[in-house]
Amino acid sequence: xxxxxxxxxxxxxxxxxxxxxxxxxxxxxxxxxxxxxxxxxxxxxxxxxxxxxxxxxxxxxxxxxxxxxxxxxxxxxxxxxxxxxxxxxxxxxxxxxxxxxxxxxxxxxxxxxxxxxxxxxxxxxxxxxxxxxxxxxxxxxxxxxxxxxxxxxxxxxxxxxxxxxxxxxxxxxxxxxxxxxxxxxxxxxxxxxxxxxxxxxxxxxxxxxxxxxxxxxxxxxxxxxxxxxxxxxxxxxxxxxxxxxxxxxxxxxxxxxxxxxxxxxxxxxxxxxxxxxxxxxxxxxxxxxxxxxxx
Numbered sequence: 001x002x003x004x005x006x007x008x009x010x011x012x013x014x015x016x017x018x019x020x021x022x023x024x025x026x027x028x029x030x031x032x033x034x035x036x037x038x039x040x041x042x043x044x045x046x047x048x049x050x051x052x053x054x055x056x057x058x059x060x061x062x063x064x065x066x067x068x069x070x071x072x073x074x075x076x077x078x079x080x081x082x083x084x085x086x087x088x089x090x091x092x093x094x095x096x097x098x099x100x101x102x103x104x105x106x107x108x109x110x111x112x113x114x115x116x117x118x119x120x121x122x123x124x125x126x127x128x129x130x131x132x133x134x135x136x137x138x139x140x141x142x143x144x145x146x147x148x149x150x151x152x153x154x155x156x157x158x159x160x161x162x163x164x165x166x167x168x169x170x171x172x173x174x175x176x177x178x179x180x181x182x183x184x185x186x187x188x189x190x191x192x193x194x195x196x197x198x199x200x201x202x203x204x205x206x207x208x209x210x211x212x213x214x215x216x217x218x219x220x221x222x223x224x225x226x227x228x229x230x231x232x233x234x235x236x237x238x239x240x241x242x243x244x245x246x247x248x249x250x251x252x253x254x255x256x257x258x259x260x261x262x263x264x265x266x267x268x269x270x271x272x273x274x275x276x277x278x279x280x281x282x283x284x285x286x287x288x289x290x291x292x293x294x295x
Contacts, residue, residue: 012125014138015067016100025063025074025096034149035112036060037193039079041210042110045200048211051179057082057103063096064106066138071127075134079110079145081178099139106141107178110198113148120146136164143176145183152196154185173201181208 039060085103122130173184
């Protein structure tokens, strides 16, 4: 009798070795035509919110390298985030990334479901290794995101005890600790594409704008400021006009008062002149022996 047993899977031997400069990276065609727009939109929003630092690596369809059982394995997720990488020389173009020797471990990887297969879920434990297996067991990426833009489904897996655990959303969004942001699906238009997008929200629930949206917000804010400035200028002009009218009324009142004073002074002068004329006349009469007061 032959006893059949299931062979136990051996723990892969993982080492980290930088790719030689002459290594030919796989150049596979993009399976999902929405890959680049989706990836660009994610990075664009982070940039517009000033959440990208020089030491970060954020890339799309970019090779992550590991040496597994003495074989070089390169996987290029649709989107990846590394919190801190070592700088390269100014004249060097980064062709790939090897964790632990070129910087920190990869923090987040995302795959956008292709039209043709379900490779994003593959747990194949042998070369060339399935994506889920590679991210979970080899790279041990803390957060693995799978997004289907056509079906509008979003799955987020977190690494717990060396195994991915599917997360439950909160109000349709998932908290991504590495970026301190929520990730969710948003339907709308960007660059002429009306599709399901992945968007970021901050801890307070505020949507992180794309640069085009931020520019529009700034334009509207500038227009509102211009309108407020015009209204303030108009109010200031109206106040100036009212002040001028008040000044003119005050001047007219002053002139009227001056005229009244002059008329009063003239009347007093006339009265005084008449009084003096009468006194002179009375004095002349007295000189003539005539009593001016006699009836």
